[in-house]
Amino acid sequence: MCLAMPVEVITIDGETGKVNLGGVHxxxxxxxxEDVEVGDFVLIHVGYALNKVSPEEAEHTLALFAExxxxxxx
Numbered sequence: 001m002c003l004a005m006p007v008e009v010i011t012i013d014g015e016t017g018k019v020n021l022g023g024v025h026x027x028x029x030x031x032x033x034e035d036v037e038v039g040d041f042v043l044i045h046v047g048y049a050l051n052k053v054s055p056e057e058a059e060h061t062l063a064l065f066a067e068x069x070x071x072x073x074x
Contacts, residue, residue, distance in 0.1 A: 004043040004050055005065075006058035009036055019044060 007026075008032040014032045019042070028045075030036045033049045041058040043050040053061075 002045060004045040004068075006041050006053055006061050007044055008058075009038055009042060012036060012038060019049075028074045036068075 001059050005021070007021050009017060010025065011018045011022050012030065016027060016029055017036075018025045026047075028044055029047065029048045030042075032070075033042060033051055036042060036049065036052065041053050041055055043051055043053055
């Protein structure tokens with residue numbers, strides 16, 4: 001099973017940048033997503049942002065992960 005996790009973008013440097021993954025800052029690639037800005041939420045999988053999501057969708061998804069007992073570092 002593969003999971004894509006919603007995270008908040010905290011820095012951008014060209015096609016890469018850092019996201020906040022439950023308090024951990026992880027460098028990822030934005031090569032697959034257009035128009036990403038600091039403060040946006042994106043779904044990440046294996047170090048790549050797959051698409052942007054709304055803050056509401058991100059929060060809902062993280063709540064579902066918590067309900068299922070999956071650790072997200074929130």
